[in-house]
Amino acid sequence: MTRETSHPIAPASPRAHLSPGRLAWERLKANRMAMAGLVFLILFSSACVVGPWLSPYAFHEQPRIAEGAVPPGAEHWLGTDHRGRDLATRLFYGGRISLLVGLLATAVSLTIGVLYGAVSGFAGGKTDSLMMRAVDILYALPFTVFVILLMVFFGRSLILLFLAIGAVEWLTMARIVRGQILSLKAMAFVEAARTLGQRPGRLLSRHLLPNAAGAIIVYTTLTIPNVMLLEAFVSFLGLGVQPPMSSLGLLINDGATSMEAAPWLLLVPGLAFAMTLFSFNFLGDGLRDALDPRIRD
Amino acid sequence: MPTYIGRRLLEALPVLFLVITICFFLLRLAPGGPFSHEVDIPAATLERMEAHYGLDRPLFLQYLGYLGNVARGDLGPSYHYPTRTVNEIILDHFPVSLELGLWGLLTALGIGVLAGIIATIRPDTWLDYLPMGGAMAGICLPTFVLGPLLILVFSLWLGWFNATGWNTAGDRVLPSLTLGLFYAAYIARLTRGGLREVIRQDYIRTARAKGLPEATVLAKHALRPGILPALAFLGPAAAGLLSGSFVVETVFHIPGLGREFVNAAFNRDYTLVLGVVILFAVMILLFNLLVDIAQVLLNPRQRFE
Numbered sequence: 001m002t003r004e005t006s007h008p009i010a011p012a013s014p015r016a017h018l019s020p021g022r023l024a025w026e027r028l029k030a031n032r033m034a035m036a037g038l039v040f041l042i043l044f045s046s047a048c049v050v051g052p053w054l055s056p057y058a059f060h061e062q063p064r065i066a067e068g069a070v071p072p073g074a075e076h077w078l079g080t081d082h083r084g085r086d087l088a089t090r091l092f093y094g095g096r097i098s099l100l101v102g103l104l105a106t107a108v109s110l111t112i113g114v115l116y117g118a119v120s121g122f123a124g125g126k127t128d129s130l131m132m133r134a135v136d137i138l139y140a141l142p143f144t145v146f147v148i149l150l151m152v153f154f155g156r157s158l159i160l161l162f163l164a165i166g167a168v169e170w171l172t173m174a175r176i177v178r179g180q181i182l183s184l185k186a187m188a189f190v191e192a193a194r195t196l197g198q199r200p201g202r203l204l205s206r207h208l209l210p211n212a213a214g215a216i217i218v219y220t221t222l223t224i225p226n227v228m229l230l231e232a233f234v235s236f237l238g239l240g241v242q243p244p245m246s247s248l249g250l251l252i253n254d255g256a257t258s259m260e261a262a263p264w265l266l267l268v269p270g271l272a273f274a275m276t277l278f279s280f281n282f283l284g285d286g287l288r289d290a291l292d293p294r295i296r297d
Numbered sequence: 298m299p300t301y302i303g304r305r306l307l308e309a310l311p312v313l314f315l316v317i318t319i320c321f322f323l324l325r326l327a328p329g330g331p332f333s334h335e336v337d338i339p340a341a342t343l344e345r346m347e348a349h350y351g352l353d354r355p356l357f358l359q360y361l362g363y364l365g366n367v368a369r370g371d372l373g374p375s376y377h378y379p380t381r382t383v384n385e386i387i388l389d390h391f392p393v394s395l396e397l398g399l400w401g402l403l404t405a406l407g408i409g410v411l412a413g414i415i416a417t418i419r420p421d422t423w424l425d426y427l428p429m430g431g432a433m434a435g436i437c438l439p440t441f442v443l444g445p446l447l448i449l450v451f452s453l454w455l456g457w458f459n460a461t462g463w464n465t466a467g468d469r470v471l472p473s474l475t476l477g478l479f480y481a482a483y484i485a486r487l488t489r490g491g492l493r494e495v496i497r498q499d500y501i502r503t504a505r506a507k508g509l510p511e512a513t514v515l516a517k518h519a520l521r522p523g524i525l526p527a528l529a530f531l532g533p534a535a536a537g538l539l540s541g542s543f544v545v546e547t548v549f550h551i552p553g554l555g556r557e558f559v560n561a562a563f564n565r566d567y568t569l570v571l572g573v574v575i576l577f578a579v580m581i582l583l584f585n586l587l588v589d590i591a592q593v594l595l596n597p598r599q600r601f602e
Contacts, residue, residue, distance in 0.1 A: 004340075023321060042347070047353065136503050137311075137315065139533075141537070142538075144539075144543070145558070145573075145574055145577060146323075148543075148558075148559065148562060149320070149323060149425065149562055149574075150323075150571070152327075152562040153323070153324070153326075153327030153562075186410070214421065229439055232439065233441065233544065236441040236544065237543065237544070237547065237559060249441070252441055252442055252445070253441070255445070256441070256444075256445035256548065259445055259448070259449050259453070260453050262451075263449060266442075266445050266446070266449065270438075270445075270446065273439070273442060274434075274437045274438050274439075274442060276436075277436075277437040277439075278401040278433070278434075278437040281433070282433075
C-alpha cells in the first residue's frame with residue numbers, strides 16, 4: 001500500500017498491474033460466448049478421453065445386433081446404430097479421432113506455416129517476394145482435390161490423413177506470420193538486439209517469434225475447426241478413417257444413410273460436431289479480442 | 298482493362314502447368330493402375346491394353362505427349378469407360394455441376410447480402426442479433442450435416458421436396474440451399490462488417506441529410522463500397538463451392554462432375570482425374586479473375602495493376 005502511494009505517477013487503472021497474459025485472461029473471461037466455447041471444449045474433450053474407458057461397450061461391439069437401431073434409452077444413453085453398436089461409445093471414440101487429427105494436422109500446418117512465414121518475412125526483399133508469390137500460386141490450387149487424391153492412392157492411414165491436411169492448411173498461417181515479422185523487424189528493440197551482435201537465428205527465435213505469438217495462437221485456434229472440417233469431409237466421402245473405427249465425419253455419414261428410421265444417428269453426431277466447431281470459432285474470436293494489443297483498456 | 302485481363306490469363310498458364318505436372322506424376326507414383334482391379338486379365342492382354350493406351354512408353358514421353366494433347370484441347374480417352382473420351386464425359390456432367398454451383402452462389406449472395414443489410418438497419422437489436430446468430434450457426438453446419446438435415450426435415454418429415462434426384466425445378470431447392478448457406482453465412486458477416494464501416498462516413502450523413510429514405514441510402518450509397526469485403530471472399534469461396542459440390546452431389550444423388558471425380562479416383566482413371574482437376578483449376582483461376590475485375594469496377598480508388 002505504501003509502495004503504491006510512493007509512486008510518482010498513479011496507475012491509470014487497477015488493471016495496469018496485471019501482466020499481459022493475466023490481462024488477456026481477464027478479457028477472455030469477460031467474453032461469455034468464448035468462455036462457453038472453452039467450457040464446452042473442455043467437457044467434450046475430457047468426455048472423449050475418459051468416456052471410452054467408462055463405457056461398458058467397445059466401439060465395434062454389437063450388443064444389440066439382432067434389434068437393429070435402438071432409440072436413446074436407459075441402457076444406451078444415445079441409442080445404438082443399425083448394427084447394434086452403442087452410439088455414445090462410438091461418439092466418444094469418433095470425437096477422440098477427430099480431435100486428435102485436428103490437433104496433429106494443426107501442429108503440422110503450424111510448423112510449416114510459422115517456419116515458412118518467419119523465413120520469408122525475416123529474409124525480406126527478393127526472397128520474400130518469391131516465397132510469397134509461391135504461396136499466391138498455391139492458393140489458386142484446388143486443394144481438397146489433392147487431399148482426396150492422396151487418400152485414394154496412398155491408402156487411408158490416419159498418419160497420412162493428418163500429414164495431407166496439415167500440408168494444405170499452412171498457407172494462411174505463413175501469410176500472417178510473415179506480416180507480423182515484417183512489421184516487428186522494423187522496431188527499435190530488434191534494431192538494438194541486432195546492434196548488440198545477436199545472430200539472425202537467435203534474433204528470430206528470441207525476439208521476433210515470441211512477439212508474434214498472439215497472432216499465431218489466435219490463428220491456430222481458428223485453424224483447428226477448419227482442419228476438423230476437412231477430416232470430417234474426407235471421412236464422409238469414405239476416404240478417411242475406416243470402419244469399424246469411428247470419426248465424427250464417418251458417424252454423420254452413417255447417420256445420413258439411416259436417418260429416416262433412426263434420426264438420432266444423424267442428429268447426435270451432427271450436433272456434437274457443430275457444437276465443437278461453434279466453440280472453436282467463438283474461442284478464436286474471443287482470443288483475438290483478448291490478445292490484440294491495440295485494444296488496451 | 299484488356300491488357301490486364303491478357304496479363305492475368307498469361308500468368309495463369311504456369312499455374313496450370315504446375316497443376317498438370319504435379320497431378321500427372323502424383324497419379325503415376327500411386328500403387329495400382331487403371332486395369333489392375335480387373336482380376337483375371339492374362340499378362341499378354343494387359344500388355345496389349347497398356348500398349349494401346351501408350352502406358353508402356355517411358356513416363357516422361359507419356360507426360361510430354363499428354364501435355365501436347367492438353368494444349369490441343371484433347372484430354373484423352375477414359376481408361377474406365379473404353380468407348381468414351383474424357384472430353385465427352387466432362388461435357389455430359391459438367392453442365393449439371395455448373396448449374397448447381399451457380400444456384401449455390403446465387404443462394405449465398407442473395408441470402409448473405411440481404412441478411413447483412415437487415416442486420417445493419419438497426420444495430421444491436423434483435424434485427425441484428427437474429428440474422429447474425431443464424432450466420433454463426435450456418436458457419437458451423439458443414440454441408441454434409443446440413444444436406445442430410447434438410448432432407449430429413451423437408452422431404453422425409455414435411456414431404457415438400459424429393460429427397461434425391463435432379464429432374465424437376467423443385468429438385469434444385471435443397472441442394473442449392475445446402476451448398477449456398479455456408480457461404481451465405483460468411484457473406485452476411487462480411488457485408489454487415491463492411492456496411493458498418495461505411496455507414497459512419499461523411500457522405501452517408503450527407504445522403505441522409507438530403508432527406509433520402511434510409512432504404513435508398515443503404516441500397517444505393519452504402520452497399521457499393523460496403524460489399525467489397527464480401528466480394529473479396531468470393532474468390533476463395535469458389536474453390537469451396539467446387540469441393541462442396543462433391544458432398545452435395547453425393548448426398549442428393551446428382552449426376553454431376555464431383556461424383557464422377559471421386560469414382561474416377563477409385564478406378565485409377567488417370568485421364569479422367571487429370572481432366573477434372575485441370576477443369577477445376579481453370580474454373581478457380583477464371584473466377585478469381587472475375588472477382589478481381591468486379592472489385593476494381595466497384596471501387597474507383599483501385600486500379601488494374
